[in-house]
Amino acid sequence: MVSVAVLGYGTVGSGVLEVFNKNHDGIIRKAGAEMQIKYILVRRDYPGVPYQDKFVKSFDTILNDPDVRIVVEVMGGLAPAYDYVYRALEAGKNVVTSNKELVAAYGAELLALAKEKNVNFLFEASVGGGIPILRPLSQCLSANEIAEIVGILNGTTNFILTKMFHEGMAFEKALKIAQDLGYAEKDPSADVNGDDACRKICILASLAYGRHVYPKDVHTEGITKITAEDVRYASSWGGVIKLIGQVKKLENGQIYALVSPAFISRESQLATVDDVFNGILVRGDATGDVVFYGRGAGKLPTASAVVADVIDAAKHLKARKYIGWGAAVDGYVCDYLTVPTTLFVRVAARHRTEALKSVQRLLGNVKEVVVPEVKDELAFVTPSMPEGEIRRALQALETLDYSVISTIHVLDD
């Protein structure tokens, strides 16, 4: 009998109990071992919930019970999650977590500790919710060199951008609807500022390229400045706007990583990833483009990914799974401004023809984008150039009194 302890009884935690009970027979059969959830660590009482005999309030009860071989951390946040996970691994227990903030901040360290203690530290649910992505990336695509990963990694912002795109809604109104539907939290900043997507692209980057990438090293733009006009320009250009996380390996061995809203061509498989769904494109040198699509969040999808990790941990109590990466090194993530990119730019301009001449002088052969109803501005897509050079040209443009209204990345094919 393998005993499991669940830390936290919020959305994901209660989902874990639900999935575990509902599909119990199949889970036991796949794990090849009897399993029980012995403890649920909670901070308050949950009267009326049927697990009163499992609820405990002291982590030490779990830590000191040698029966507990697998600890499931679904509390979220760094404190006390980090402390609990660290001590569980240190005590030789396997850990499964859905906590992307924890993995993005301490992944390398916790993976090293798991290796030292010969236990597993698994976190499939931390990226893409119920979408299988980390295991396929580390196992099925292991014969590939990964050229690039591009993902719509945050369901909340994708819901908002979908509303803005298909219904012409303003950001604030779409956010309000997302909050009313429970897709966005009261304080939506981690979603709309791009921090959540950034944590996830860091985990993907770390796994794909073998060294820890920290969120602080990844330039991150959110969607709060995206307007209904930007969305109409995207449509006129031939695509949609999505918040994407991307990472690729440069020829010099450095990593380029970025989180930002981006124009995506209508032809892309990512363009039809709408509402709260996530989509992750992995470009391998042998396999070409592979896309994973599904619900990136939500109680049961996330819980099912957690329970799948629990099954895997139960199957590998003695044989460690080699999923992981090494410590970060200085200079590994490049300065995003040095890498060629393409930007969509809007500048205020009474006289478009004149403005276009100045733009062409500074940026070369740009491609104009027109939305007839939007007046007094010039909108265009730059050639591919190092982003720093584009930014300098735009500063020069401002000195000519063409003020920049917005800039949005354009995703290469």
Added chain:
Amino acid sequence: MVSVAVLGYGTVGSGVLEVFNKNHDGIIRKAGAEMQIKYILVRRDYPGVPYQDKFVKSFDTILNDPDVRIVVEVMGGLAPAYDYVYRALEAGKNVVTSNKELVAAYGAELLALAKEKNVNFLFEASVGGGIPILRPLSQCLSANEIAEIVGILNGTTNFILTKMFHEGMAFEKALKIAQDLGYAEKDPSADVNGDDACRKICILASLAYGRHVYPKDVHTEGITKITAEDVRYASSWGGVIKLIGQVKKLENGQIYALVSPAFISRESQLATVDDVFNGILVRGDATGDVVFYGRGAGKLPTASAVVADVIDAAKHLKARKYIGWGAAVDGYVCDYLTVPTTLFVRVAARHRTEALKSVQRLLGNVKEVVVPEVKDELAFVTPSMPEGEIRRALQALETLDYSVISTIHVLDD
């Protein structure tokens, strides 16, 4: 040093060598062991190819070499592949194959033998080519009960149907182009008759539901009868035509499996899977819909899936991976005619209004589909009814001199 033998040096076999050599360092690192390809079994000489020291013509050389721990079968077909794989497993060697015909015909037997000998029998490349699907299905989605799997599983037919849809091309012309481009073989029957897709849905069904499903038990329709008119009707109805394999578990515990062309709504994530790409939708009770998309065939995508299995086998020389299913049982796959379905139907009819009355009398509330340029016929979508009942109603319609021009399944949402 783990020695590997590759049986066959055709498209996939030469791709395996290419991927293995190109990404050698990464592969060794991920396998955690030195690896070499020691033998390549060939039937003829390959002058000028750089692997002369590895070519052997006798399987016994491989079988009798205790250094060989992993045998890669990429010959295709049943003979002599089955014999070689059986003997390799019997001798305690791990086997990796891309051969869907072999797995669909002998999967349960070979998996049982592998289990008995405590070795691995892996075949990720047999479904979806370079798309990770079998491992995610058996591992990442293991906490789910799988409600349904629907897949565009054959790239050749998808290329043909895409040409027919987007360019209004006739079947024969699209097939010719596919052959010229090397996507279809000279004898394209296994693709266009649906046999290839059938083998793949059998493997998916066996893995998802735990018992072997044989191709002979799955009703299979190909795409050879699909016409340019059918394609226009699909468009008018609001979707596209794709060759799909589907399997679902019925409430009585039986399996419903079918391979056929089908109308798919434009809203479906599968509708935009075009050209030679494959797309596989897995519907889990907890995770909801997850879609896997990528190149379902081709030298390097398939080879990369094979090499990923080789890496996994090398990592698990002592700890068997529990991927597999049990033997078939009688009556496990239901008679497809007993299960409710929806059909698109075209009948010859000079007088549409009269014909519609007869149709409604026999089939209830059908939904008419109109393509203005197509004259003298009535086209409609039936309500959901057991397919046998629909077929009987259509026979009754024929006795009224409304001859049936074509019937195509309509995929539920």
